[in-house]
Amino acid sequence: MGTDGLTQTQTPALPTGSNSSGSRPWLALALTFFFLGIGYALPFPLAPASPPGLWHGSIAPEVLNLYSLTVFAGWAHFFYAWRGQFRGTARLPKSRHYGFWISVVISFGILASVRSLLGVALFSALVWIWFIAHFVKAELFFAGSQAKARFREKRFASWQPVAAFAWLTLVLFNVAGIQSRHWLLFLGCVALGLATLLTGGWQQLAQGTSFLPMLALFFDGEAFVWGTYGKYMHPAFQVGVYVFHVAGASFFHYLGSYSYGNGYRRTDRWLQIGWIVTMNVVFLCVGYAVAWLPSLGWLTPVIGLEWFTFWVAAHLAASDLLPIWKHRAPAPASH
Structure with missing residues (x-):
């Protein structure tokens, strides 16, 4: 009798969704690992130098290749995202359609000002924390129809991986010398882990209803590890660990969104696998050319490595x- 509850408990898993419009997270995760390996092991450089203003040149060539692959593939993702947003807003009243795009253009100016004020490094770090929040919302959306039924629970849990990644970033780069403050580091990690478990994480993990607490505890566990091990790390190794996380989350998000789009709009030829691969190859070639050819330097603010986080922020x-x-659009009149 005591084992019935154990055997009937769901196995904790990534949100899948049995319908064909799901993001196929296990496929996305497997391909993420595959592309991470490709990024590290490419036998030729994708870019000649590290992005100005980032990491002070402390980046290994292999890690630079991985970041470059993330950037070039990211532009293909932006293409599809903005295409989808344009098609989606085209169905709104014209005032809402134009209002949305005007607000997007205004946000570009605001983001450029913030980037100039904070500097590329701090701006980029904040953008990647923002990206984790976007990543979480996207995965909840991809989870399917059950999202509405568990909205309150998910909204409450969504802060967990965002806070944990922010904490990991602070610890990994030894902000305020936190790696030398052993008790503060230890208690901070413990507090974050307990907060994750006590704010619904334990229940969600036991029931297999959400992967968010698992992701948060993964980041928190890494903060334990890298915070303790940091005194032995070369700056290039720190950057490598950070880029690994950025690239892994990015690839998983790219692949999940393609998979969702492919299943949701099967008649859209641009969302067929062949076209998705083609567009990624096109942006890879363009990005490679811009990185290496001085005559294409004028395209650097668009597809250059140092400007990537600006466009990530614009996308977010x-x-x-x-x-x-969309919510401001008036409801259709009933007849």
Whole structure:
């Protein structure tokens, strides 16, 4: 009798969704590992030098290749995201459609000002924390129809991986010398882990209803490890660990969104696998050319490595603005 509850408990898993429109997270995860390996092991450089203003040149050539692959593939993702947003807003009243895109353009100016004020390094670090929040929202959306039924639970849990990644970033780069403050580091990690478990994480993991607490505890566990091990790490190794996380989350997000789109809109030829691969190859070639050919230097603010986090932020801003303008649209009149 005592084992019935154990045997009937769901196995904790990534959100899958049995319908064909799901993001196929296990496939996305497997391919993420595959592309991480490709990024590290490419036998030729994708870019000649590290991005100005980032990491002070403390980046291994292999890690630079991985980051470059993330950037070039990211532009293919932006293409599909903005294409989807344009098609989606085209169905809104014209005032809402134009209002959305005007607000997006205004956000570009705001983001450029913030980037100039904070500097590329701090701006980029904040953007990647923002990206984790976007990543979480996207995965909850991909989870399917059960998302609405568990909205309150998911909204409450969504802060967990965002806070944990922010904490990991602070610890990994030894902000305020936290790696030398052993008790503060230890108690901070313990507090974050307990907060994750006590704010619904334990229940969600036991029931297999959400992967978010697992992701948060993974980041928190790494903060334990890298915070303790940090005194032995070369700066290039720190950057390598950080880029691994950025690239892994990015690849998983790219692949999950393609998979979702492919299943949701099967008649859209641009979302067929062949076209998705083609567009990624095109942006890879363009990015490679811009990185190496001085004559294409004028394209650097668009597809250059040092500007990538600006466009990530622009993508995130557009994604956050879209629901606002959609909700402002008047409901269709009933007859």
